[in-house]
Each structure stands twice: as C-alpha cells, then as structure tokens.
Amino acid sequence: MKNVITISREFGSGGRTIGKRVAELLGYAFYDSEIVNQVAERSGFSSAFIEECGEYAGARSSLLFSLATASQYTAGGMSVQDKLYLEQENIIRELADKGGCVIVGRCADYILRERKDALHVFICSDMESRAKRIVECYGKKDKSPEKRLAEKDQKRRVYYRNYTGREWGAMKNYSLCLNSAALGLETCAQIIVQAAK
Amino acid sequence: MKNVITISREFGSGGRTIGKRVAELLGYAFYDSEIVNQVAERSGFSSAFIEECGEYAGARSSLLFSLATASQYTAGGMSVQDKLYLEQENIIRELADKGGCVIVGRCADYILRERKDALHVFICSDMESRAKRIVECYGKKDKSPEKRLAEKDQKRRVYYRNYTGREWGAMKNYSLCLNSAALGLETCAQIIVQAAK
Numbered sequence: 115m116k117n118v119i120t121i122s123r124e125f126g127s128g129g130r131t132i133g134k135r136v137a138e139l140l141g142y143a144f145y146d147s148e149i150v151n152q153v154a155e156r157s158g159f160s161s162a163f164i165e166e167c168g169e170y171a172g173a174r175s176s177l178l179f180s181l182a183t184a185s186q187y188t189a190g191g192m193s194v195q196d197k198l199y200l201e202q203e204n205i206i207r208e209l210a211d212k213g214g215c216v217i218v219g220r221c222a223d224y225i226l227r228e229r230k231d232a233l234h235v236f237i238c239s240d241m242e243s244r245a246k247r248i249v250e251c252y253g254k255k256d257k258s259p260e261k262r263l264a265e266k267d268q269k270r271r272v273y274y275r276n277y278t279g280r281e282w283g284a285m286k287n288y289s290l291c292l293n294s295a296a297l298g299l300e301t302c303a304q305i306i307v308q309a310a311k
Numbered sequence: 312m313k314n315v316i317t318i319s320r321e322f323g324s325g326g327r328t329i330g331k332r333v334a335e336l337l338g339y340a341f342y343d344s345e346i347v348n349q350v351a352e353r354s355g356f357s358s359a360f361i362e363e364c365g366e367y368a369g370a371r372s373s374l375l376f377s378l379a380t381a382s383q384y385t386a387g388g389m390s391v392q393d394k395l396y397l398e399q400e401n402i403i404r405e406l407a408d409k410g411g412c413v414i415v416g417r418c419a420d421y422i423l424r425e426r427k428d429a430l431h432v433f434i435c436s437d438m439e440s441r442a443k444r445i446v447e448c449y450g451k452k453d454k455s456p457e458k459r460l461a462e463k464d465q466k467r468r469v470y471y472r473n474y475t476g477r478e479w480g481a482m483k484n485y486s487l488c489l490n491s492a493a494l495g496l497e498t499c500a501q502i503i504v505q506a507a508k
Binding site: 233236238285286288289290292296297301304 | 433437488
C-alpha cells in the first residue's frame with residue numbers, strides 16, 4: 115500500500131480534482147494550498163507571494179516580488195525564492211512523514227522520489243479539453259485560454275527544472291501518467307487508487 | 312468498453328508480456344508476430360526480413376536488406392520499406408476492425424489514433440530493470456545489455472518518427488503510460504483492463 119501519492123499535472127487537466135477524489139477514496143489527507151499557507155506562516159510572506167514565487171518564470175510580478183528578488187541575495191547568500199523552496203521542501207517532507215496523504219504539485223514528486231512508499235502520478239490532457247476546463251473553472255480572461263495554458267505550462271516547466279534539474283512531465287519520473295481527457299476524471303481516480311493498493 | 316488496445320513499449324519493459332496478460336483477462340486476440348507473418352505472406356519477403364525493416368535505423372543489416380534498399384525505389388516509386396509499412400498498416404486496420412484485440416508495437420497507436428474504441432497504452436521502465444529483464448529473457452550477448460537497449464530504443468524511435476512524424480513515447484499520444492518497474496507487470500495488466508472497461 116502506498117502511503118503518499120504525489121500528483122503532478124498540467125494546468126486544466128483536472129489533476130487537482132482527481133487528487134481530491136483519490137484522497138477521499140483512500141481516506142487520505144489532501145495537501146495543496148495547505149503547503150503554501152504553512153510556507154507563508156513560517157516565512158512571513160503572504161500566501162499570494164509564495165504562490166507567485168512558486169511559479170515565477172520572468173512573467174510580470176508584484177512590487178513585493180520585484181523588491182524581494184531585485185536584491186538577489188539575502189544575508190544567507192541565498193535568494194528569497196530559494197529560501198522559500200527549501201522551506202516548502204521541509205514542509206512536504208514533514209507532511210509525507212505523517213503518511214496517508216495526497217500532495218498536488220510543488221515538486222513533491224522530486225522531493226519524495228526516494229520514498230519507497232510513494233506513488234508518483236502525472237495527469238495530462240489535450241489542449242482543447244484543458245482550454246474548455248479553465249474557462250469553466252476560472253472564467254474568461256482577456257487572454258485566450260490557449261495563451262493562458264501555454265504561459266502556465268512554461269512557468270511550471272521553468273520552476274521545476276530550476277529546482278529539480280529534471281524535465282517537467284517526463285514519463286520516466288512517474289509510476290503512471292494518465293490522460294484525463296481520454297479516461298475521464300473518475301476513471302483516473304479509480305486507477306490511481308488501484309495502483310496505490 | 313474499448314475494443315482495441317494498442318501497447319507501445321520500451322524494449323525490456325515487459326510490455327509484450329503485459330499485452331498478452333491483458334488479452335487473456337479480456338478474452339481478446341493478441342497480435343504481435345501475427346502481423347509480421349501476414350505482411351510476409353502478402354509481400355513474399357521472409358518474416359525475419361520484415362522484422363528487420365520494422366527496425367532498420369542504419370544498423371548492420373542482411374544482404375537481402377541491403378539489396379532491397381540499395382535500389383531505393385521500386386517500380387511504384389516507393390521504397391521497399393514504405394511498401395511494407397503500408398501493407399502492415401492495412402493489416403492492422405483489418406485486425407482492429409475485427410475488434411476485441413490487443414496489438415503490440417508496429418505504430419498501431421498512430422495507425423488507429425482516430426478510433427474512438429481504442430485505448431493506447433505505453434509501457435516504460437528503468438534502465439536497470441530493463442537490462443536485467445533482457446538478459447533473463449534473451450540471454451547474455453557480447454554487447455552490454457545497456458548498449459543493446461540504447462540501440463533498440465534508437466531503432467524504434469527512428470522508425471516511429473519516420474512513419475508517424477511523432478515523437479516515440481511522448482505521453483500526449485497515449486491514454487495511459489505505466490512504469491512496469493514501479494508497478495509490476497500484473498498491476499499494469501489490471502490497470503489496463505480497468506481503463507478499458
């Protein structure tokens with residue numbers, strides 16, 4: 115039985131929803147914003163700022179973000195982003211040690227790669243389904259859904275590569291990769307539960 | 312219910328064994344060498360030659376192969392390899408139309424990509440497990456298992472790209488990708504059956 119399930123996912127693939135459903139089916143804890151809140155608490159930065167750090171890839175950013183990153187290095191000789199990443203890494207390790215949990219995103223697949231009791235899952239989908247989903251879930255924006263998806267993918271790719279040295283979404287790094295458009299969200303959840311047992 | 316299951320796999324991942332097991336569990340026909348034999352029958356070439364064509368990527372090849380490909384173009388203005396690929400494509404379409412089957416390799420995932428009743432699966436594994444497996448299944452050779460695996464992967468990649476224009480083993484092209492080293496062969500088979508239902 116796998117104690118820890120990490121779910122990495124493309125934006126708009128429904129990976130978060132699948133993760134929630136898996137946690138429900140297995141009676142596991144579900145960690146997503148929980149992690150950001152804990153990092154915020156320990157670091158003194160706002161959750162919104164942490165979120166921003168977790169996705170920064172040269173995109174337009176807040177004043178605080180610009181200030182915090184303008185002076186690249188803090189006293190410790192480490193950038194603010196790096197410090198926050200290390201904080202996040204500690205929190206993810208602590209949560210995993212509690213066992214019985216599903217963790218979405220945040221490089222958890224890499225951070226927990228050595229755990230024998232962890233199942234690492236990647237959820238992908240196709241552009242059309244993802245575009246449809248983000249408009250349903252987050253509404254229309256000035257930017258086209260396709261552009262929003264491309265930007266988000268790029269941010270996740272850069273962030274992941276920067277902290278793990280691995281290619282984001284490379285099949286090799288996961289026990290299973292599921293296409294939610296082809297299988298449907300519920301079937302994806304059922305398959306993950308079966309694989310975890 | 313999915314009528315047709317295509318299984319693409321890395322050499323040494325146990326994909327063929329998983330496919331056989333899935334066919335057994337679903338009471339489906341299992342096509343692998345069957346396809347080569349039919350191509351051989353229709354083309355007049357030997358099965359060994361067809362196999363060779365199906366994997367040619369500049370590696371050392373038989374006299375017949377050299378002769379057949381030296382004069383690049385046949386009367387039809389098409390290379391021997393291309394003709395054999397088209398023959399194989401027809402046979403795979405015919406077999407899929409019969410329904411209730413598992414087809415391993417041979418670009419079937421691409422050839423049948425439009426079928427709504429097809430489930431496309433990719434089986435990967437890690438180098439260590441694959442090396443161990445090919446020595447168990449096919450014995451030791453002068454070449455190291457790692458070198459044999461690298462060559463086979465390269466052949467499949469080149470052949471697949473040549474005929475499909477797609478990248479071999481790209482997650483996007485499959486409904487599910489399973490790591491047989493992480494999950495085990497039986498669990499992979501069980502998951503595929505569940506996804507097919």
